[in-house]
Amino acid sequence: MPDSLKRPVDPSAHPLVNRAYMVPTPAIAAMYSRVRQCIRRGVAGAVIYGHTRWGKTYAIRYCVRLLHLELPRVAVLTIGMPRNPSRSEALFFGMLLESARHGRPDSGTALQRRLRVYHKLAELVERAAGNKLIVFVDEAQRLELEHYEWLRDVQDELERRGVRMFTFLVGQPGILNRKSSFRQSVDTSQIVSRFMVDELRFDGFRAADDLKMSLAAYDTSTFPDGSDWPYTRYFLQRAFDTGFRLEKQHLALWDAFDAAHRRARFDFTMEVPMEYVARTIEIALVENMSHDAMDFALSPALWAQAVDESNYVAALEDLRIIFVDDVSAGL
Known part of the structure; x- marks a missing residue:
C-alpha cells in the first residue's frame, strides 16, 4: 500500500471495529430535544418508551454527552435497573450510590445509605455549580412501586436543599401500562404527576430519509x-x-x-x-x-x-x- 494510504492506527483500535462510537439518529435528536424542553419548562418527569434493541441505552449515553457539553452546570446521573430488581431499600440506595460513584455503595444500613445518597447527589450538583439534577433511569419498566416511592423521597430531599430533580424513565412500551395503573388510585397518581407527566415514543428508522443523519455522521466523525x-x-x-x-x-x-x-x-x-x-x-x-x-x-x-x-x-x-x-x- 502506498504511504499516502497508510492509516494512522491499526484497524483493531478503531472505534467502529470495537463498537465504541456514537452517531446521532432522528430518534435521539427527538429525545434530546424533549429532555431540553422538559428542563426549560420545569416538567420534572417524562416517559421515553421504545422496543428492545431500538438503541435507547445508546441514546441515553448520547444525551448525557450532549448535556455535559451544552449544560455544564447541570449534574447528570444514569441508573440502570437490573432484571428482577430487589425491593430492598438498602440495595436500592446502594445502587444509587454506585451510580453516583460513591466509594462505599454496599456498606451501612438502609438509613445510612439513604443519607449518603442525599449527600452525594447534592455534592454532584454543587460541583456542577448549578441547581439541577437530571436522572435517566434505563430499563425503567422494571421499577416497582417501592422504587418510585424511594425516588420520590430523593426528589423531596433535594428540593429541600434547593435542587430541582428531573427524571426521565426510559424503557419498553410496557411502562405505559404501569402509568395507566398508577392513575387509577389516589395513592399512586402522584407518581404520574411527578415522574410521568410527559411521554415520547422512541422510534426506529421509518423511512429512507431517516438514515441520512446517521450515515452523514460516519462521513464526518473522525478518528x-x-x-x-x-x-x-x-x-x-x-x-x-x-x-x-x-x-x-x-x-x-x-x-x-x-x-x-x-x-x-x-x-x-x-x-x-x-x-x-x-x-x-x-x-x-x-x-x-x-x-x-x-x-x-x-x-x-x-x-x-x-x-x-x-x-x-x-x-x-x-x-x-x-x-x-x-x-x-x-x-
Whole structure:
C-alpha cells in the first residue's frame, strides 16, 4: 500500500471495529430535544418508551454527552435497573450510590445509605455549580412501586436543599401500562404527576430519509479526533477521496432492508432498529476494506449481504408478536 494510504492506527483500535462510537439518529435528536424542553419548562418527569434493541441505552449515553457539553452546570446521573430488581431499600440506595460513584455503595444500613445518597447527589450538583439534577433511569419498566416511592423521597430531599430533580424513565412500551395503573388510585397518581407527566415514543428508522443523519455522521466523525480520517475514509480511503459518501447511500441501504423485510413476509410496517443499521454499516465498511478502489461502490448486492449478516430478519422474527400487538394497540 502506498504511504499516502497508510492509516494512522491499526484497524483493531478503531472505534467502529470495537463498537465504541456514537452517531446521532432522528430518534435521539427527538429525545434530546424533549429532555431540553422538559428542563426549560420545569416538567420534572417524562416517559421515553421504545422496543428492545431500538438503541435507547445508546441514546441515553448520547444525551448525557450532549448535556455535559451544552449544560455544564447541570449534574447528570444514569441508573440502570437490573432484571428482577430487589425491593430492598438498602440495595436500592446502594445502587444509587454506585451510580453516583460513591466509594462505599454496599456498606451501612438502609438509613445510612439513604443519607449518603442525599449527600452525594447534592455534592454532584454543587460541583456542577448549578441547581439541577437530571436522572435517566434505563430499563425503567422494571421499577416497582417501592422504587418510585424511594425516588420520590430523593426528589423531596433535594428540593429541600434547593435542587430541582428531573427524571426521565426510559424503557419498553410496557411502562405505559404501569402509568395507566398508577392513575387509577389516589395513592399512586402522584407518581404520574411527578415522574410521568410527559411521554415520547422512541422510534426506529421509518423511512429512507431517516438514515441520512446517521450515515452523514460516519462521513464526518473522525478518528483520531481532529484528524483528516473520517470513519468512511478510514475504511474506504480511495473511494472517499474520489467522492464516495455513505450519506448518499441512504436509498440503497433502505432498499436492502425493505427487500429483506419483504422476503421475510413480515406483516407489519417496517421500522428498523438502530442496532441493525449500525451493524450493517460496520459490516459493509469492514468487509469491503480490502476492495477499496477509486471506483468502488457499495452495490445493492453488497448492501443485501451486509443486512443479511446483521441478523436483522432473525431479530425481528423474535419481535414479530410485539409488532403485531403494537398495530392492534395503535402505538
